[in-house]
Amino acid sequence: MRALLPTTATLPLFDVAASRRIEARALVHSPDLMERAGLAVAKLALATRRGDGPVWVACGPGNNGGDGRVAARRLAEAGVPVHIGNEAPTHPSLAIDALLGLGLNRAPTAAMLATFAALQACGAPILAVDLPSGLLADTGQPAGARAVRADHTLTLLTLKPGLFTGEGRTHCGRIWFDDLGIAPDEPATADLLGPSPAPARSPTSHKGSHGQVVVVGGAPGMQGAARLAARAALASGAGRVYAELLGVADDEPADPGRPELMRGRATVLPQAVGVVGCGAGARIADALPHLLKALPRLVIDADALNAIAAEPALHGLLRARPVGSTVLTPHPLEAARLLGRDTAALQADRLGAARELADRLACTVVLKGSGSVIASPRERPALCASGGPALATAGSGDVLAGWLGGLWAQQPDASAHAIACAGVDTHARAGEVPGVLRAGDLVERLAGHA
Ligand SMILES: NC(=O)C1=CN([C@@H]2O[C@H](COP(=O)(O)OP(=O)(O)OC[C@H]3O[C@@H](n4cnc5c(N)ncnc54)[C@H](O)[C@@H]3O)[C@@H](O)[C@H]2O)[C@@H](O)CC1
Numbered sequence: 072m073r074a075l076l077p078t079t080a081t082l083p084l085f086d087v088a089a090s091r092r093i094e095a096r097a098l099v100h101s102p103d104l105m106e107r108a109g110l111a112v113a114k115l116a117l118a119t120r121r122g123d124g125p126v127w128v129a130c131g132p133g134n135n136g137g138d139g140r141v142a143a144r145r146l147a148e149a150g151v152p153v154h155i156g157n158e159a160p161t162h163p164s165l166a167i168d169a170l171l172g173l174g175l176n177r178a179p180t181a182a183m184l185a186t187f188a189a190l191q192a193c194g195a196p197i198l199a200v201d202l203p204s205g206l207l208a209d210t211g212q213p214a215g216a217r218a219v220r221a222d223h224t225l226t227l228l229t230l231k232p233g234l235f236t237g238e239g240r241t242h243c244g245r246i247w248f249d250d251l252g253i254a255p256d257e258p259a260t261a262d263l264l265g266p267s268p269a270p271a272r273s274p275t276s277h278k279g280s281h282g283q284v285v286v287v288g289g290a291p292g293m294q295g296a297a298r299l300a301a302r303a304a305l306a307s308g309a310g311r312v313y314a315e316l317l318g319v320a321d322d323e324p325a326d327p328g329r330p331e332l333m334r335g336r337a338t339v340l341p342q343a344v345g346v347v348g349c350g351a352g353a354r355i356a357d358a359l360p361h362l363l364k365a366l367p368r369l370v371i372d373a374d375a376l377n378a379i380a381a382e383p384a385l386h387g388l389l390r391a392r393p394v395g396s397t398v399l400t401p402h403p404l405e406a407a408r409l410l411g412r413d414t415a416a417l418q419a420d421r422l423g424a425a426r427e428l429a430d431r432l433a434c435t436v437v438l439k440g441s442g443s444v445i446a447s448p449r450e451r452p453a454l455c456a457s458g459g460p461a462l463a464t465a466g467s468g469d470v471l472a473g474w475l476g477g478l479w480a481q482q483p484d485a486s487a488h489a490i491a492c493a494g495v496d497t498h499a500r501a502g503e504v505p506g507v508l509r510a511g512d513l514v515e516r517l518a519g520h521a
Contacts, residue, residue, distance in 0.1 A: 346370045
């Protein structure tokens with residue numbers, strides 16, 4: 072058993088169907104899985120209980136409840152007072168949520184919701200078995216009005232996507248993992264990203280070795296977005312970074328605070344990676360047909376995504392681009408517009424929505440938000456569990472777009488999917504700070520990672 076985050080390597084995720092297949096095969100030669108599960112829960116309970124009061128174990132009707140009962144027995148054997156039932160004992164030292172796990176298949180009943188509320192109000196830390204009750208393992212969304220908000224979640228046998236995206240992170244608390252001694256024997260449903268190395272720099276390299284980026288955006292009043300993207304591309308180590316600023320006279324500097332940045336035009340930089348849309352306003356719609364046809368690698372963000380959502384003719388141009396040459400970086404509202412649905416419906420299945428959008432537009436899609444999803448046609452999707460609320464700040468998306476463009480400029484042979492996986496995770500880790508982070512400071516933190 073181990074605490075999972077921050078990840079130190081890429082890890083496999085398995086959805087409910089895959090977890091059930093792995094479990095069924097494992098049970099043939101290891102029929103004692105529930106004993107192992109209950110023992111792991113009891114051990115973590117001993118480490119996380121607060122005080123000497125009884126451990127309350129709330130058990131549901133299926134095997135999740137079975138794990139809870141085994142844990143209760145093990146705790147009692149260790150001399151710990153234990154209370155099994157749907158109502159809290161007096162002054163519990165820990166509450167174990169063993170109500171619903173992988174078998175959750177409908178909105179919780181009123182009685183179940185009442186037990187959730189009692190768990191939440193009992194005053195003890197909550198340890199969820201496998202996943203917080205009421206949370207769907209595939210999507211990270213509550214199946215009904217509420218799901219348990221745990222302080223710790225010990226997930227068993229496999230890691231499930233819903234722990235890491237959507238509402239998963241808010242409900243799981245600290246995530247622990249015990250594989251019960253079983254190695255997964257089928258391909259993962261998705262990858263949970265680990266850290267990525269910075270692009271290699273040869274001792275004999277020069278600025279021409281590290282590629283070019285052109286940021287197209289910065290309409291009147293919105294130059295900051297394009298400048299943040301350009302600064303992030305520069306911080307990544309890109310050799311030359313140009314800004315095509317739609318709202319700034321040609322003889323003005325690209326960024327008075329960053330003299331390394333140059334003015335430039337995408338039309339005369341045919342080898343540059345285009346980072347398109349940051350603060351671009353509506354005018355980007357006119358430039359997009361040319362950019363989509365001319366630039367070999369594109370990261371498309373913000374207003375350019377909205378322009379594509381509004382103009383179906385641009386979808387055809389996107390689909391006509393070579394495989395692996397385009398990254399879209401929508402936040403949920405932008406992705407919802409691109410798919411023609413509302414944000415709540417999109418958030419209900421982030422992994423599914425990102426895959427659908429990637430297939431529809433033949434692009435790599437980075438669906439931003441808690442547990443960013445990276446999906447590409449014919450690639451296994453990835454989830455990013457790094458990052459935190461400090462990234463919920465104006466400009467952090469512009470920084471991501473520029474950072475991806477800068478990484479790609481230095482690694483022209485890398486696929487859009489590989490660049491997105493590497494860049495999203497590094498950007499998220501750089502944003503792991505307590506409190507508030509300004510996007511400009513995020514760029515400086517990223518420069519430390521490059
Ligand atoms: N079988 C084994 O040996 C192992 C089982 N494991 C545990 O088993 C769990 C899966 O067990 P199950 O498949 O029995 O599923 P669960 O125990 O998660 O739930 C299934 C039961 O809950 C009911 N239910 C579903 N949704 C409900 C709702 N909204 N309100 C009220 N009742 C609801 C179902 O009718 C069924 O009776 C895993 O999450 C894990 O905790 C793991 O420990 C691995 C080993």
